[in-house]
Amino acid sequence: DAGVTQSPTHLIKTRGQQVTLRCSPKSGHDTVSWYQQALGQGPQFIFQYYEEEERQRGNFPDRFSGHQFPNYSSELNVNALLLGDSALYLCASRQYNEQFFGPGTRLTVL
Amino acid sequence: DAKTTQPTSMDCAEGRAANLPCNHSTISGNEYVYWYRQIHSQGPQYIIHGLKNNETNEMASLIITEDRKSSTLILPHATLRDTAVYYCIAPVNPLSEGAQKLVFGQGTRLTINP
Numbered sequence: 001d002a003g004v005t006q007s008p009t010h011l012i013k014t015r016g017q018q019v020t021l022r023c024s025p026k027s028g029h030d031t032v033s034w035y036q037q038a039l040g041q042g043p044q045f046i047f048q049y050y051e052e053e054e055r056q057r058g059n060f061p062d063r064f065s066g067h068q069f070p071n072y073s074s075e076l077n078v079n080a081l082l083l084g085d086s087a088l089y090l091c092a093s094r095q096y097n098e099q100f101f102g103p104g105t106r107l108t109v110l
Numbered sequence: 111d112a113k114t115t116q117p118t119s120m121d122c123a124e125g126r127a128a129n130l131p132c133n134h135s136t137i138s139g140n141e142y143v144y145w146y147r148q149i150h151s152q153g154p155q156y157i158i159h160g161l162k163n164n165e166t167n168e169m170a171s172l173i174i175t176e177d178r179k180s181s182t183l184i185l186p187h188a189t190l191r192d193t194a195v196y197y198c199i200a201p202v203n204p205l206s207e208g209a210q211k212l213v214f215g216q217g218t219r220l221t222i223n224p
Contacts, residue, residue, distance in 0.1 A: 004153070033211065042197060042214030043154065056211055090153050092212075097142070099212060101153035 004029075004093050004102035012108045013081050021076040021105045025093030031055075032074040033099065034066060035090040043090055049074055081109045114198045119219040128185040130218055132198030135179040142201060143174060144212070145183045147194040147220075154197065154214075157183065188222045195219050 005024045013019050025032050031050045035043035045058040049068035068074045072093075078085055088104045115133040122128040134143065142161050146154040158165055158172045160181075165172045171184040185192055197217040 035212075035214075042216055043212075045211040045213065048211060058211065088151065092153075097159065098156060100156060101146075103153050104151075106151075 004091055004100050006089075006091050006102040006105050008105060009103070010106045010108075012110065014110050015081055015083060017081050017109075018077065018079045019081060019107060021078075021089050021091075021107070023074045023076070023091030023093075023102060025072050025074070025091075026095075026100050029093035029095045029100070030072050031094040032068060032072065033092045033094065034074070034076045035092065035101075036060070037088040037090060037104070039087070046076070078107075083109050085109050114200055114215055116196070116198050116215065116218045118216065119221070121221050121223055122185075122188050124190060124222050124224050125187055128188040128192065128220060128222070130183040130185075130196050130198075130220060131180065132183070133180045134198070134200045137178050137200050143172065143178075143181045144199040144201060145170070145172065146197045146199065146212075146214075147192075148197070148217070149191075149194045157196075190222050190224065193220060193222045 004026050007022045033048040034046040036046055037043040046060050046064055047057040047066055048055050052068045063079045065077045086109045088106050090104045091102045092099045142159050144159040145157040148154045158167055158170050160172045160174055174181045195217040197214050199212050
């Protein structure tokens with residue numbers, strides 16, 4: 001049984017560009033959350049998707065948006081990239097009271 | 111989510127038990143205690159969670175004080191691969207609607223020494 005998978009592993013973009021990150025949840029999990037982890041910091045909650053709708057959102061600007069598909073997979077989109085968006089982006093899927101994290105996508109904005 | 115306080119760093123000798131404390135003095139009745147760890151540049155790994163009873167699984171034991179204001183994660187026989195940042199988190203009952211986000215602090219950097 002595959003765990004949470006994310007793609008791509010690494011990504012380099014320039015300021016002002018747009019990026020899309022992808023996540024496939026653990027089999028049987030229907031809820032997907034996204035987190036941003038800056039270097040040396042703990043992960044920060046961005047938002048959570050359930051039944052294809054954003055159910056909860058952290059303190060992130062509207063440049064951060066997402067989507068969940070009928071197969072529960074999810075995308076994170078970031079528009080108008082800033083240097084400060086450089087971070088490890090983590091996806092977590094949840095069933096009942098356990099959340100499992102993927103390996104993350106390392107985004108570097110130049 | 112209840113605020114949690116952990117020591118910034120700890121050291122432990124290989125083969126010994128590693129005891130990681132966490133203070134959550136403002137925890138309320140429906141807030142669980144979760145522990146995750148993160149090995150450098152990897153995604154956080156779930157370890158264990160509990161509400162008020164002590165819990166044990168194949169990775170660790172969780173001891174929660176009777177007043178629930180603090181807890182201790184115990185790695186019974188630490189190995190070099192247990193070197194990681196350990197996060198103690200107290201989210202609201204994850205079974206309730208709209209309450210599943212995890213609020214991470216700085217965690218405890220545990221170093222296992224040979």
